Amino acid sequence: MPHASFDGLRVLSLESRRAREVEKLIRTYNGEAIVVPSMREISLTSNTVALEFGRRLLAGEFDAIVFMTGVGVAKLVETLSSTFDKESILAELRKREIIARGVKPLQVLRELNVSAAVTTAEPSTWREVVAQMEKKYGERLSAMSVAVQEYGATNPELIAELVARCDEVMKVPLYQWGLPLDIAPLQQTVRDLIDGNIDVVLFMTAVQVIHLFQVATEMGVATELRSALNATAVISVGPTTTEEILHYGFKPDFEPSRPRMGFMINEAAQYSGKVLAAKRSRVPEDEVSSLLDVPRPNLPAESAPLAVQHTHAVPQVAYSTPTMAGFRDGLAPLDVLEQVSSSLTSSDPLHVVLSRIVACVCAIVPCDSCFIYTLEEDKLVLRASRNPHVGDIDQFRIAVGQGVTGWVAEHREPVAISERASDDPRFAAFMQIPEDTFEAMLCVPVLCAGGVVGVLNLQHRKPYHHTELERRLLATIGVLVGAEIERARLETVNLQLTDRLESRKVIDRAKGLLQRDLKISEDEAYRMMQKESRQRRRSMREVAEAILLSESMRNPRASAT
Known part of the structure; x- marks a missing residue:
């Protein structure tokens, strides 16, 4: 079975958080790795909006909350917990309709014991979020108040679609993406692209596209960069990133079969050489697409209820292509x-x-x-x-x-x-x-x-x-x-045993109080509590705690001692 290979092509990634992993994978597939971080996470200087969201959440003012990232879920709970009681916040979240964009926020929510009413499948773009909300709530959306946890930057398309459908939409930003403190490597990357020193570009987020062109614009060479990218093999991780690329006036050659880093690099290694050779030979665009293994336009289903549709046919390679065996060396x-x-x-x-x-x-x-x-x-x-x-x-x-x-x-x-x-x-x-x-x-x-x-x-x-x-x-x-x-x-098991031991202590104390106050035996006291537990459908511990609470209210000094 053949392995995927870049065959020595110079491959650029603008990844920041997983730079080391990306570099290793590119080299594994025999590519010359050029990894230049293009972004850094910046905490917001003020949590005013997030805290206002927390105040309104505790007041019961939202019907639904959209979580866009796992990091965002954790940061929001952490931020709110600095001012409000964490358990109260989580209790209110459990009462709301929760929409999770993909598996990452879902995993964090699950650890917080917060259930999601709606989740999206890959590629988990804002379009899937809106489509699934419409499918779940239908006409009810028009009367719903919705909060959206943002990631890095506002998604104007998502907000516009929700505003058109919902009674109220509140944006809750938690962090933003900024340029690296040292932008000299990015400036050199722009020059290398324009000079033809890079063969393949991997765009893994929309922010990477934005920051690359922000630097190029400041250098006064945005037009030259756009022309250079049209002569380079460009791979976009998925529809959201593709939309940003199209906004800057050039087009990715294809998207991977799955919007994941591993699939993206493997499939880039399979097809980049063919695509690059065709583009540099000025082969027509439709013929370049035909070089891919089962090209498919990345268009939403006809039944998708979105007002705005993805109108550019960007080829997406087929699932589980034979040369995916190259992954084992990743x-x-x-x-x-x-x-x-x-x-x-x-x-x-x-x-x-x-x-x-x-x-x-x-x-x-x-x-x-x-x-x-x-x-x-x-x-x-x-x-x-x-x-x-x-x-x-x-x-x-x-x-x-x-x-x-x-x-x-x-x-x-x-x-x-x-x-x-x-x-x-x-x-x-x-x-x-x-x-x-x-x-x-x-x-x-x-x-x-x-x-x-x-x-x-x-x-x-x-x-x-x-x-x-x-x-x-x-x-x-x-x-x-x-x-x-x-x-x-x-x-x-240990926690269960500890809980049982604590329950036994509480029950024994409550039995002692009943024996003392009612002049009955230990067995009679236990049976009385057991009967109360069955009638009220409460655990024995809850019944015992109620007895102890009553005693503490009647005799606070004795309880304190």
Whole structure:
């Protein structure tokens, strides 16, 4: 199977936060990496707007809240907690209609125990946000008051569409993107592009486009930069970035099959050489597009209820192309294990850790789907997923022995199916999991102390042969993840035991008060509390706490001592 390769092309990335990772991937695919940070996060000097949002939220003034980024969710809660009671803020959020743009804000919301009523699938642009809101709420939108957590800069199209549909829209900015403190590298990058010293440009966010042209404009060479980019292979990560590129008067050559860094670099390595050669030979645009593997216009569905449609046909390469096997070299095995280990040793909650493991696994094997299940009693519970499965996380269960995943848990052996997975005698389809229609599958047991504690499941839309290295790496990750899952389980058991002990103490104190005040036996006091618990549908601890509260109000001095 051939591997993707840049064949020595000079590849520019303007990535800031993941610069080291991008550089490593470009070099892995035999490209000359030129990574120049183009942006930095700037905290807002005033939290006035966010605090006003918090005040109104506590007053019950919003019907729905749109969260655009995971970082934004965390920053908003952190900002509000500096002035208001955190639990009160979270309690109010749980009462609202929450809209999550993709899986990242969804993961953070889940850790805060805040459920999302609406979430979007890839590519998770503002168009998907509006479309899903219309689908969910319909005419109710016209009477709704909506707050939008912004990221970096205002999205005028999103705000305009919401203003046209909703009764009120409030923007809640938390941070913004600024140019790097030292813009000399960006200025040199503009010169290199104009001089033809760069062959491929990877735009991973709209802000990268904006900042590159901001610097070029200040240098007085924006027109020359635009002409240079028209003679360069330009790849856009997705529709939002594409719209910004089109705004500056040039057009990306294609978008990756998935709006993810790994897919983008792999597919850029596959096609950039052909596209660049055609463009420099002045081949017509439609012929350049034909060089891609199954070109598809990146247009929204005809049924999409948006007033503004994406009118430029930007080719998007096909899913799971054969040369995606090059992905396995994206990160060396030791780098993979280092990433997994750093995730496991963090103090983050289990769901966050498992989500990071899913992302890491997807960097090793170019899968279209990845699930992590944990074994609880005789059921496998879905705990993490690459694709949005809002209602299924923590809810969807598979019996041990059921389907390929259940078979792996029962027999503690990995299963690799390269094609026609549904023909395997162990296969069982689940309506909640549409990925079960995919062609190839790799399942490995998640182990701890010789026992199974879960299953790691990868699936592919098209046939895929899993190498021995991939299987061994996944098996190793399964062991590492198993230790973390077992630690989390023991921590939960410990918390439960602690809670039971505290409950027993409270119940015993309440029994003592009843015995003293009513002159009854310990057994009679317990039965009285038990009867009250059943009648009021309250736990024994809640009944006991009510008795202690009553005593403290009657005799505050005695309670204090």
